[in-house]
Amino acid sequence: MGGLGCIIGFLRGRSSVSAPIVQKRALVASGGAFLLLFLVALFYLRQTTVAGSSQSYLYLEVGGTLLSFCYAANALVRFRGTHDRTALILAFGFVLSGLFETVGCFGLNDSLASDALTLSRIPMGWMVSRTLLAVLLLAAIAVDRYMPTARQPSKETAAALLVVALAAYMTSAAFLAAPSAPVAHAGNLLSRPWDLLPAGLFLIAAVCFWQRLKSDKDKKGSASLFDHSLFIVASLNVVCHASAAFSRQLFDGPFFLAELTKTLSYVVMLSGALLDQARLFEQVRSMAVTDSLTGLANYRRLISVLEAELDRNWTVRAARTARSASCFWTWMALRPSTINTGT
Numbered sequence: 001m002g003g004l005g006c007i008i009g010f011l012r013g014r015s016s017v018s019a020p021i022v023q024k025r026a027l028v029a030s031g032g033a034f035l036l037l038f039l040v041a042l043f044y045l046r047q048t049t050v051a052g053s054s055q056s057y058l059y060l061e062v063g064g065t066l067l068s069f070c071y072a073a074n075a076l077v078r079f080r081g082t083h084d085r086t087a088l089i090l091a092f093g094f095v096l097s098g099l100f101e102t103v104g105c106f107g108l109n110d111s112l113a114s115d116a117l118t119l120s121r122i123p124m125g126w127m128v129s130r131t132l133l134a135v136l137l138l139a140a141i142a143v144d145r146y147m148p149t150a151r152q153p154s155k156e157t158a159a160a161l162l163v164v165a166l167a168a169y170m171t172s173a174a175f176l177a178a179p180s181a182p183v184a185h186a187g188n189l190l191s192r193p194w195d196l197l198p199a200g201l202f203l204i205a206a207v208c209f210w211q212r213l214k215s216d217k218d219k220k221g222s223a224s225l226f227d228h229s230l231f232i233v234a235s236l237n238v239v240c241h242a243s244a245a246f247s248r249q250l251f252d253g254p255f256f257l258a259e260l261t262k263t264l265s266y267v268v269m270l271s272g273a274l275l276d277q278a279r280l281f282e283q284v285r286s287m288a289v290t291d292s293l294t295g296l297a298n299y300r301r302l303i304s305v306l307e308a309e310l311d312r313n314w315t316v317r318a319a320r321t322a323r324s325a326s327c328f329w330t331w332m333a334l335r336p337s338t339i340n341t342g343t
Contacts, residue, residue, distance in 0.1 A: 038239065038242075041257075042242075042243060042246050042254055042257075043246075044253075045252070045253025045254050045257060046246055046248065046252075046253065046254055048253060050252075050253040051251050051252050051253060051256070052251050052255075052256040053251065054108070054251060056256070057108075057250075057251060057256070057259060058105055058108070060259045060260070060262075060263050061101055061102075061104070061105045061259075062102075062105065063263060064098075064101065064262060064263045064266050065098040065101050065102050065105075066098075067263070067266035067267060067269075067270050068094040068095070068097055068098035068101075068266055069094070069095065069098050070270055071090075071091075071094050071266065071269050071270045071273055072090075072091040072092070072094045072095045072098075073091075074270065074273045074274060074277060075087040075088065075090055075091035075094070075273060076088070076091050077277070078226075078273065078276075078277060078280075079091065081280065081284075082280065085140070085143055085144065085159075085160060086140040086141075086143070086144050086230075087226075087273075088157065088160045089136055089139060089140040089143065089160045089163060089164060090136065090137070090140055092136075092160060092161065092164040093132065093133050093136035093137070093140075093164060093167075094133070094269075096129070096132060096164065096168055097129040097130070097132060097133045098129075100125045100128050100129035100132070101125055101126070101129050103125055104123045104124070104125020104126060104129070105125075107123070107125065108123060119249035119250045119251070120183050120184045120185075120186065120248075120249055120250075121182075121183060121184075121250070122182035122183060122184060122192060122194060123250075124175060124182070127175055127182055127194060127195075127198075128171055128172055128175055130198045130237070130240075130241065130262075131171050131175075131197060131198045131201065132167060132168055132171045132172075133198075133237075134198045134201035134202045134205065134237070135167045135170075135171055135201060136163075136164060136167055137201075137202070137205040137230075137234060138201060138204060138205055138208075139163050139167060141205060141208045141209070143159075143160075143163070182194040184247060184248055184249055184250075186248040186249060189246075190245050190246065191245070191246060191247055191248045192244055192245050192246075192247055193245065195241040195242075195244040195245040196241070196245055198237070198241045199237075199238055199240075199241035199242050199245065202234050202235075202237040202238045202240075202241065203234075203238050205234040206231060206234035206235045206238060209227065209230050209231035209234055210231055212227060213227060213228065213231060224276050224279070225272045225275045225276040225279065226272055226273060226276040228272065229268055229269055229271070229272025229273065229276075230269075230272075232265075232268050232272075233265045233268055233269045236261050236262075236264055236265035236268065237261075237262065237265055239261050240258045240259075240261040240262045240265065241258065243255075243257040243258040243261060244258035289304065
């Protein structure tokens with residue numbers, strides 16, 4: 001009886017737990033399970049001979065570069081319409097990151113052609129582009145949080161260019177001034193500890209974006225798809241560089257897992273931006289034909305409906321006229337003798 005009473009008391013205590021605590025526990029449990037599966041997959045890829053080819057790596061790099069350029073163009077359109085400086089900074093950041101990755105691809109291709117490629121060498125373009133993107137994510141968060149919107153696109157563009165230029169210069173100078181080039185040490189557990197730097201920066205950015213999503217939820221406001229995509233992109237890049245830190249050499253299993261995760265983050269970023277752009281266009285179209293005070297259709301909507309009805313009526317009348325003419329000419333073709341004799 002005592003044991004049964006303990007079980008009943010435990011169940012009652014569990015039922016009295018509030019919903020936020022249960023959600024927090026479920027989130028922690030799912031995060032722990034994901035981390036365990038991720039580490040198991042990393043060590044499996046590290047111990048097996050699963051590897052990719054240099055051509056697959058070049059294809060992924062070129063695809064990621066094209067996706068980053070597409071997102072940059074979309075982000076500039078978003079800034080033009082919404083004055084969102086986060087999108088503006090990220091647009092320049094993705095352009096620079098794509099350029100660095102393109103230069104790195106050409107350098108790697110030349111090394112492959114000359115048979116001078118060292119598999120333990122970490123591409124400098126990888127480190128510079130990834131660290132630069134992480135720094136610019138943090139810069140965008142800081143600008144959005146601590147600087148009010150000025151509503152002056154020219155000054156905001158100049159300020160964003162200055163932030164991007166400073167971040168690019170400091171990141172490039174830091175890696176070029178390093179005493180030795182980054183090299184993978186196959187005998188160590190963390191073969192590429194250099195990748196822990198961008199992983200930590202992306203982790204801080206993911207935490208900041210999560211807090212912003214949580215604050216929007218607490219304020220009874222719905223966060224946009226763009227904000228959710230930023231959080232997912234930062235989280236995927238944490239996974240990317242955590243995988244790269246266990247890579248023993250180029251083109252092995254953890255290295256290609258990092259490349260696939262990076263490309264997936266570009267796909268998520270571009271998809272979230274496009275979907276949110278479509279939502280903004282639909283919102284602007286609805287505001288253009290609806291009165292903001294009463295919610296009723298305005299004069300512009302009336303004119304649009306009248307034009308649509310007139311076009312539909314003209315189309316119906318034209319179809320009826322064409323059908324009558326076809327019937328008349330069919331009748332004339334079937335009774336030529338009657339018409340010629342006048343009967």
